Amino acid sequence: MNRVFSSEWLKIARPATVLSWMAPVVLFAFMGTMFNFMDAATGAGEFRGPFGIAPGPEQLAAPDGWIIGIHSASSFIGLIALAIFATNIARDYEKGTIRILLIAEPNRFLLFFGKLFTLSSFVVLITAGATVVTMLASLALAPGENISVSAWLSWQGIRELLIGFANISLATIIWGLIGGVLAVTTRSAAISISAGVGFLLIFELLIAQFVESVGTKLPATVLGAMASGGTFTVEYSTALMLSLAYGAASLIVASLIFIRRDVTD
Amino acid sequence: MNNFSPVNVGDGSALSASGLTKTFGKLKAVEDLTFKMPRGGVIGFVGPNGAGKSTTIRMLLGLIKPTGGNAEVLGHGICTPSAYLSKVGALIEAPVFYPGLSGSINLRALAKLGGFPPEQVPRVLETVGLTSRAGDKVANYSLGMKQRLGIAAALLPDPELLILDEPTNGLDPAGIVEIRSLLRQIGGSGRTVFVSTHLLSEVEAEADRLVLIHNGRLVFSGELADIMQKACEAVYAAPENTADLPLLTRLVSEAGHLARQEEDALIITAPKEWSSELNRLATSKGINLRELRPQCESLEDIFLSMTRGEVAK
Numbered sequence: 001m002n003r004v005f006s007s008e009w010l011k012i013a014r015p016a017t018v019l020s021w022m023a024p025v026v027l028f029a030f031m032g033t034m035f036n037f038m039d040a041a042t043g044a045g046e047f048r049g050p051f052g053i054a055p056g057p058e059q060l061a062a063p064d065g066w067i068i069g070i071h072s073a074s075s076f077i078g079l080i081a082l083a084i085f086a087t088n089i090a091r092d093y094e095k096g097t098i099r100i101l102l103i104a105e106p107n108r109f110l111l112f113f114g115k116l117f118t119l120s121s122f123v124v125l126i127t128a129g130a131t132v133v134t135m136l137a138s139l140a141l142a143p144g145e146n147i148s149v150s151a152w153l154s155w156q157g158i159r160e161l162l163i164g165f166a167n168i169s170l171a172t173i174i175w176g177l178i179g180g181v182l183a184v185t186t187r188s189a190a191i192s193i194s195a196g197v198g199f200l201l202i203f204e205l206l207i208a209q210f211v212e213s214v215g216t217k218l219p220a221t222v223l224g225a226m227a228s229g230g231t232f233t234v235e236y237s238t239a240l241m242l243s244l245a246y247g248a249a250s251l252i253v254a255s256l257i258f259i260r261r262d263v264t265d
Numbered sequence: 266m267n268n269f270s271p272v273n274v275g276d277g278s279a280l281s282a283s284g285l286t287k288t289f290g291k292l293k294a295v296e297d298l299t300f301k302m303p304r305g306g307v308i309g310f311v312g313p314n315g316a317g318k319s320t321t322i323r324m325l326l327g328l329i330k331p332t333g334g335n336a337e338v339l340g341h342g343i344c345t346p347s348a349y350l351s352k353v354g355a356l357i358e359a360p361v362f363y364p365g366l367s368g369s370i371n372l373r374a375l376a377k378l379g380g381f382p383p384e385q386v387p388r389v390l391e392t393v394g395l396t397s398r399a400g401d402k403v404a405n406y407s408l409g410m411k412q413r414l415g416i417a418a419a420l421l422p423d424p425e426l427l428i429l430d431e432p433t434n435g436l437d438p439a440g441i442v443e444i445r446s447l448l449r450q451i452g453g454s455g456r457t458v459f460v461s462t463h464l465l466s467e468v469e470a471e472a473d474r475l476v477l478i479h480n481g482r483l484v485f486s487g488e489l490a491d492i493m494q495k496a497c498e499a500v501y502a503a504p505e506n507t508a509d510l511p512l513l514t515r516l517v518s519e520a521g522h523l524a525r526q527e528e529d530a531l532i533i534t535a536p537k538e539w540s541s542e543l544n545r546l547a548t549s550k551g552i553n554l555r556e557l558r559p560q561c562e563s564l565e566d567i568f569l570s571m572t573r574g575e576v577a578k
Contacts, residue, residue, distance in 0.1 A: 007378035010370065011363055096361035099328060100418060103355050104379035106327055106346040262329035264289075 004105060004114020005121075012088070012122055021084055022126050028076040029130035030137050033069025036060065037141040057147055064160035064229070066138040066152040070130055074168055074227035075220060077130060078175030079197055081123040085179035086192035088119055093187035098263055108259045116180060116251070120173045127169050135161070164229065171227035174243050177250035178219060184257045219246050277340045279304040279426055279457035280325065284334030287320050293481055294320040297334065300476050300486035302459075304339075304425075307452035309468030309475045309489070310461040311568070317481035318461045319358055322430055326355055339426055351379070354424035356432060360415025364404035368395055368414050371403060372421065381421045389417040392447065408435030416444065427451060430461045445471045465564040469493075479572045496567050499560035500540050503530035505553040516546050532560055 012018075036055055055068055070077070092098040105111045142149050151157050178200075182192035200220040208215030215221065216234050222242040230236030281301040287294045295317040302308050312318050323329045325338055327346025341348040362371045372386045390399050393413040403411065412435045419427055432448070433441045448471055452458045462468055468475060468489070475492060477484040485492060504513055507529045514531060517524040520542070523534040533543070537559035547554055562570075 003378055003380050007374045010374045010377060011366060014365070016365070095363075096359070097363065099326075099357050100361065100375060101378065102328060103326055103350055103353070103357075104375050104421075106350040263323070264329060 001110055001114050001117065004111055005118050008115055008118035009121075012118070018126075021080065021122075022129050025077050025080050025126050025130045026133045028073040028080075029070045029134045032071070032073035032076075033134050033137040033141065036069050036072060037138070037145050037147070057145070060138075060142070060145075061148045061151060063151045063154060063157040064164055065147070066135050066142075066149070066157070067131060067161055067164040069138060070127075070134040070168055071164070071228040073130070074171060075201075075224050077127065077168070078172055078220075078223055078227070079200070080126075081172040081176040082179035082182075082196045082200075083193050084123055084126075085116075085119050085176035086183040086196065087189045089115065089180055089183035090187055090189040090192050093183075093263075094189065102263060109255065112255055112258045116177070116254075119176055119180075123172045123176050124169045127172050128165070131161075131165050131168070167229055168227040171223045171243060174223055174247040174250070177247050177254065181250045181254040181257070184254050184261070217242060222246070277304065278302055278337065280308070280336070280338055280459060282321075282334065282336040285321065285324065285331055285336050286333035287317075287324060287329065288332045295324070295331075295478075296481040298478065298481070298483050299334075300483060302457070302474060302476065302486070304457050305452070305455050306473035307448055307458045307460060307471050309472030310459055310478075311463070311465060311468050311475060312478040312484075313463050316463075316478045318463075318478065319430060320481075321478070322355070322357060322428055322461060325428065326350070326353070326357070328357075349426075351422060352425040353428060354419035354422050354426075355428040355430075356415040356419045357428075357430050359434070360411045360418075362403045362411065362414060362418075365402060367400050367402055368406065368410075368417075369399040371414070372418060375418055376421055379422060381423075385421050385423065389420040392420060393417045394443070409437060409440055412436055413440070413444075416447075424456065426457045426459065428459045428461075431463070432460060433462075433464075433467060441467075465568055469564045477568060477571065479568075484568070484571050492564070492567060493561070496564070497537050497559045497561040498534065500533045500535050500537060500543060501530055501556065501558050501560040502533060502540075502543060502547070502554055503556040504547070505555040509552045512550060513547060513552055516550060517543070520546065530556065 037060065055065075059065060060068065092101060101111060102108065105114075138152070139149060152161075179192060179196055182196050183189070186192050186195065204218045204220050207218060208221070222234055222239045223246070225231045225234035225239035226236065226243045230239060278301050282298045285298040286296055298317075298321060310318055310321070320329070324331050325336060325343060327343060327350065331343070336343045339349045339352055362368070363374075366374070369386060369390065372389065373383065375381075376383055376386055387396065387399075390396050393416050395410065395413050395417060398406070398410060403414065406414065412432065416429065416432055419429060427448075429448075433444055436444060445467075448458050448460065452473065460468070460472065472489050474487065475489050476486045502513065504510060510526060510529070510531065514524050514526070517531065517533050522539070524531045533539075535543075540557055540559065544554060544557055
């Protein structure tokens with residue numbers, strides 16, 4: 001596993017790769033923060049498009065107020081994680097590099113889990129970058145909206161920050177695993193990403209509209225709820241349980257396909 | 266080019282297949298392939314495009330599972346590729362790498378993945394003559410350079426068995442000669458080189474043994490010398506004076522051999538060793554021969570006749 005990890009990191013730990021993936025994540029986190037703090041006093045409860053409903057000043061001044069911005073952007077960050085996993089795995093099939101990887105490491109289980117572990121650490125790193133940007137942006141924007149930051153900088157604030165970071169990291173990894181299962185199934189980065197984005201952003205909304213009872217159990221909804229520490233419609237414990245179930249199912253299906261399927265590309 | 270230190274890789278076969286079959290839907294890509302190749306030397310794996318060479322190689326490397334039959338690589342069944350792939354280097358079809366990374370980093374990533382010593386990277390780069398371009402992105406490499414990098418990657422494990430699919434594709438004539446010499450050197454060191462190609466002339470130049478396949482089925486497996494021996498069972502004799510042709514024909518006939526005239530020479534069905542006897546007979550009758558040599562068919566001709574079913578295996 002160590003060999004796969006260090007080999008994969010050697011390939012992805014390049015400034016261009018890290019920056020190209022980190023830039024949109026940081027941008028979305030910053031935008032989420034900016035929209036939350038915009039007209040905080042008067043805009044509470046307003047619908048801010050894809051970033052959801054704007055929190056009020058009390059919510060922003062709470063101990064977890066300084067990472068609410070990244071919660072708002074969690075679906076975008078999740079989709080980028082899905083794209084990172086899908087691109088990395090599917091490109092190996094598209095380019096044929098999977099052949100040389102499997103000859104150097106014929107244990108498919110080790111190779112696949114090593115890849116997933118590397119990609120997970122990569123998306124956690126990116127999420128950490130986005131979290132730092134969210135914190136700094138919150139600290140910069142709060143005084144302009146007369147929001148107190150004292151609760152953020154308390155021990156409880158630090159604790160909320162760490163819990164929030166853990167939640168969003170786990171959600172991001174599970175988004176990535178969904179990308180992984182799509183990649184090994186379709187063996188095409190473009191199809192995997194299109195299918196993932198299409199289902200999670202469009203088809204899931206349609207299902208939720210027509211079958212309300214399942215709407216709160218679908219992947220994008222529960223992952224978003226888990227990343228935010230729970231929502232009005234999905235409790236945190238339910239979101240966590242369902243998210244882990246989606247993650248485990250993705251992992252099992254993707255591994256079985258990766259291990260058993262012929263490499264004809 | 267580096268020297269490859271001699272190795273003692275033991276007895277047993279380098280590669281063997283028994284009834285190996287692979288079907289994709291209704292298509293039989295490889296059918297009942299059976300052969301056994303000892304260790305050491307260069308083995309040519311020959312067949313036209315679409316003959317099933319790449320499918321066979323993928324099965325030997327554990328990339329695809331056979332539909333039927335079995336095969337062994339370095340004494341291990343192909344159902345357990347982990348048991349032998351650390352001793353195998355391979356280049357399958359076109360060389361593929363991460364284009365945004367340099368040749369050197371691509372090899373370092375592979376060396377890390379396979380657990381090969383990092384000092385192998387500069388060594389194999391030097392072996393294939395890529396040291397000066399090792400820091401360039403693979404995206405900027407020519408096809409020939411990518412091919413060399415592919416061979417370098419295959420050499421990373423210091424393999425006992427090297428499996429190369431069309432290794433001279435994209436190389437210029439000097440590069441082809443260089444790679445042939447490298448393969449001969451590796452094959453001569455006790456290691457085994459299994460080279461797949463559709464170019465029979467290439468195999469004729471570098472292989473010790475052959476596996477010929479056509480439409481997924483075995484046509485021949487054995488020593489190249491054996492098949493070439495069959496190909497050289499004729500003698501070409503041209504008298505200095507064409508007026509001597511009838512007399513020369515009669516002498517050949519009296520010696521019990523068949524001859525046919527081709528322009529101003531005779532093609533005589535006889536082993537090449539009979540040339541000296543013919544020379545003596547002709548001289549005794551006052552016939553000077555301006556040309557006397559074994560008349561050999563090319564491997565290509567033999568392959569074509571075998572696949573037409575004209576020559577028995």
